[in-house]
Amino acid sequence: MTDPYAGSAEYLDLLIAGFWEAAAPDVASVLAELPPGSGAVVDLGAGSGRGVRVLGEAVPGVPVVAVEPSAVMRAALMPRIVDDPDLRDRVTVLPGGALDEVLPGEVRAVLALNMLGHLTGPERRELLERVLRALVPGGVLVTNLAPPFEPVTVPRALMARTEVGELVYEGYASAEPSGADGLVWRMEYRTLRGDAEISAVTVEYPWCVCSEEELVAEATALGFGVRRVGDPALGLHVLGRSSAGASALA
Structure with missing residues (x-):
């Protein structure tokens, strides 16, 4: 798995x-x-x-x-x-x-x-x-x-942001419906140094509302x-x- x-x-x-x-x-x-x-x-x-x-x-x-x-x-x-x-x-x-x-x-x-x-x-x-x-x-x-409580589209939004040393870490979330009671979350994570993105990762996973x-x-x-x-x-x-x-x- x-x-x-x-x-x-x-x-x-x-x-x-x-x-x-x-x-x-x-x-x-x-x-x-x-x-x-x-x-x-x-x-x-x-x-x-x-x-x-x-x-x-x-x-x-x-x-x-x-x-x-x-x-x-x-x-x-x-x-x-x-x-x-x-x-x-x-x-x-x-x-x-x-x-x-x-x-x-x-x-x-x-x-x-x-x-x-x-x-x-x-x-x-x-x-x-x-x-x-x-x-x-x-x-x-x-x-x-946590919302949404039904399978709806969730527009991309900043969920969390924190600074450690010289770097800034951000997490964005969006979702699309999947079936009668499910979503697929799309999570995007970024590491920034100043205005420059030095690393990024995107993951998706299913979620039952x-x-x-x-x-x-x-x-x-x-x-x-x-x-x-x-x-x-x-x-x-x-x-x-x-x-x-x-x-x-x-």
Whole structure:
């Protein structure tokens, strides 16, 4: 299977930093509400490890499982773990996809950020079922939804820009519909020195769209309660398992 990040990995950690700067406080606040216990916490689609770091800091002293299928992203993830003595003792990195790996027993929290669209609708529902079975009462799944929520054309736009040393790194995104619930994203990355472009790469990958209404319907049918958290622009949703059953979106 082709690794969709093989060509763009050098840009991804840099250009996703802004998302995590905005989202990390809200994610940490949700994790601070977890019930006490020794159960593991899990990051599905761990990427370069920014979410793993948030888990490690917000839920101290418990095992962390990082699931990441991309070899090039694991190459960025592992140094972030190995260079932190606490994370090195606690984090296990698994190389499969979200549906390839068996979740540990008594999971207290699962992060699934910026990755749901890599799953088809049936795969997404299977993931929700698996997470629900693994979560302890009071445990949560934290995920996010980003537009578009239906298969439409997305005009090319600058998504992120950052400077490191003398260089500027930019990421542009556009998309075209593909089927009843899919898109093909076209991601263009550039490295600039002054006005000169010194390197560039373009990658394409499929993405399954999911609206908030769809997610809520699927989650509540299984017995999750669903609530929004944080800045609406981040699309963060918390799916909680409780003995009281599901609740409406709050």
